Amino acid sequence: MHLTDPVSAPEWARVRATFQQVWGYEDFRPPQDDIVRSLLLGQDALVVMPTGGGKSICFQLPALLQAGLTLVVSPLVALMENQVQELRQKRLPAALLHSELPPRQRQQTLWQLERGRLRLLYLSPETLLSASVWKLLSQPQVQLRGLILDEAHCLVQWGDSFRPAYRRLGAVRPALLAHKPAGTSLAIAAFTATADPSAQRTIQEVLGLQQPQVFLQNPYRANLALSVQTVWSPRGRRRSLWRFIRARRGKAGLVYVRSRREGEELADWLTQEGFPTAAYHAGLAPAQRRRIEQAWLGGEMPFVVCTSAFGMGINHPHVRWVLHYHAPLLLSEYVQEVGRAGRDGQPAEALTLVSDRPGWLNPDDRQRQQFFTEKARSQHQTAQSLIRKLPKAGPVAEVARQFPDGAIALALLHRNGQLVWDDPFHYRILPGATPQPFQADPAIRQMQDYLYTRECRWRRLLRSFGFAKEAEGLRCQTCDRCRAGASAPS
Template sequence: MLKTLKSYFGYDQFRPLQKEIITSILAKKDTLVLMPTGGGKSICYQLPALMMEGTAIVVSPLISLMKDQVESLQANGIIARALNSTNDETTNANVRFECRQGRVRLLYISPERLMSELNFLLKDIRISLFAIDEAHCISQWGHDFRPEYTQLKILREQFPQVPIVALTATADKITRQDILKQLDMKDPQIFISSFDRPNLNLEVRRGYQQKDKIRTILNFIRKHPQESGIIYCMSRNTTEKVAEMLSDYGLKVAVYHAGLSTPVREAAQDDFINDRVQIVCATIAFGMGIDKSNVRWVIHYNLPKSIESFYQEIGRAGRDGLPSDTLLFYSFSDIILLSKFAADSKQQEINLEKLNRMQQYAETDICRRRILLNYFGETMDHDCGNCDVCRNPPERFDGTIIVQKALSAIARTNQQIGTHTLIDILKGSASQEIIEKGYDKVKTYGAGREIPARDWQDYLLQMLNLGYFEVAYNENNHLKITEAGKKVLFGQTTAQLVTIKREEKAARTRKSAKNQTAEQVPLFGQTSTENQDDRLFEELRQLRKKLADSQAIPPYIVLTDKTLHLLATLKPTTIEAFGEISGIGEYKKEKYGKDFITVIRHVLKV
């Protein structure tokens, strides 16, 4: 396994969980993989595909995603192909021919195309494994549900011996269970990697008007000269307005939204991937097919509709592991508009609950990273130090008794109530529901009388964000106590809550809306490596661009920014030493070694 990893991908060691996942797949076990964007999901099925007999079938929802993956594999000397509607029939015929000859190691295919090939190509070739990428698309609870994915259950019926690997970066507990059920996975091995992306700096700004936003964005971009970034906007109209304003300041900006023609969208994506433009202003239609490893920042001009969407979109920054920055703007008008969208959607309840959680993230006084991780069922017992809340920490107090009262009421009602009923119980309300259901008889009835209802709302929000209970939105939004919550309830640990300061907070918000327009954005994480020769890095970047352009592939597919930084820091002067750098496999060593060594020796004058 390590030999294959080094030879094809240029890495000396696996990332967390990769080895265990690959071992499970090689043992032909059904496997569910949850790993954050940039965590190394692709290698989990690509490496077994190189070690197993036959062709791996990779089901992918987007043509741009397939193209990117296929180009990356081919750049490592691996025979990978895609069957999709952008190929002409001659190309697709050639791909089928190569597959029947047993030459293709990985075949990328859309779910629709997979169905049409089921009784033809797939019956004629030896299949090593099925990899279902972006597997959350199969679940009605997933944030990006796609009906065409629901037909994939047929794979288990028709190919009972072939292992199925489902991979996603964004799936909460309910979505995970649904993926297993929809794909009819047998005795699956489940691997949940940490969702933490410590290299991402998280920041939120509330209540800014358009003028303030643009000024802040320009400030932000000045801290990232020449570095790629994405600005996500809620509407098509806003993407065009923002792009126009930034272009007026001399920035190279592309626009991407579903209202543009396919050629215009493809050109925008192509310009961004190939570093011909620095910034893309886009709606959420953009990015799922982007594997660009050197996106250094992501800005949300408006509040996203769910934490899954937000997490996936910020996940497009810093995929190479280098420091990257994220900035979220949101205002009351965003909430109103998104609530309307959610209320008008087919899954009204789910979408309103998901929006509610996104709003809670934006308004919290608790470490933002802890909230993100808790949402995906991962507990972090310390603050991250790399978000705006951690940099300006609020005042806290021992809130153990308050938390115990709330959790006790949830437990005594058999975890069958929502927040509204919980507050009614704690406040000792004599509402019809409370009396009818006998909740006025539980021991904690009225136990929180002295705390105002709106403060209870705030404390419960904090408890949710700290991971003491979760909301089961597939069970009428009932509250369920977590393991972390049980420890507080039974006195095994204490709970720190944030002191509520309403008047001060309101005054501070008004003051910040007035003053922050002129405020300089703090200096964010720099991408330069200690001991790096910056002139050499720039020369290597120019060479990479030239090599990429000559092959009509994106620069990051030649070598990633991370590998370039290592070259500019370690300065290898022989082909062998070049091949030892992380991210450079045998194929790239042979193909590019001479060119890069020539530049390094020239700059170092050796």
């Protein structure tokens, strides 16, 4: 099949037959079929579909139907492990690479990769850009079919903070194609459950998407009731959490916290209070993460106290509630996390606990926000100071070696339009680049406005994510604002 040809009727019949045989579903849910067609035709794509919408099938199926290797860039080891485990259970040629793999398993995967035995390879941005993996992928005989960025919102949220490798992904395609036979193409598709118009633009620009097919699904879930509750002290926050969980004892849920330390302290306290739970975060060993996941999926542990590392790629459709012990900084994080509730279409609820907005009585949230803002300001100042200290062009590794947070500084300069990547490993500061003043991320203000809004929460969310037409006149009747009859525009 030529990339410019439409998918023929016989070819599409084979696609549907494979879909039914491997995944067991009768037919696609819109827009899954259109996304699969787009990827089969080798087109770039940006896909924004709510949690539980079946995004992974959309890129796994085309990868299995065509010769060559599809790279899936994924942010979390737990997410990679879950998806690859499911694929292997279906006896599909998939593998993963990450820094925690035992040497023998890593060598086996590299051997399979070099000999064309894989169709899907999951790896992090950092692993993709590691010397050994890059050298292997660059070999002319390694046939590459596509590059998938899964959970693409992480590029926006983390790419210029603690995961700067994300900012270099746009240089991957031309660098790899330079080593491949003439005429080789490499499609790129970005998948996420949440991206507002600004995040969509960032993803497209950073990845260098070429005339992408864009698929945007409305995130509104009529079965998910959204609420925000003000707590007036740290003790009051714990008391509200305790009452909420006790009233839903035995129902599957998630408690989201913003740091590993908070998760461990809260899980210890709740265990002492008689609730079987555990803290889950990226710092746990893979075996520990797997035990907690299985205990939760099996109902042995009704809820988990977790950071944002939990939930991506874990399929539990019957989650009845999500509680944010502290609010996320960004609306995109919030929508990702509340979207884990009610994926079966049955009623579910999401509660966020917040301090009073000025922080006079309970300064916890205000101090947390100030901490992250000051950290961002410090990183920005470091990046701007490097403009005059660095060579105008050079290797990223050398900057990272010489300067603390040097790689983050380069990512920030790239975000500000002061730097370009000649390839994934070499930067170039643009002529005339001068230090710029710090500006706080407007997305943080957007989250605060949502938490303290007086209008229907779903209406506010839809407008924030670019669905103004769908938001017009909406009253969900399930959020706290609608229930209180306070749905006047703010």
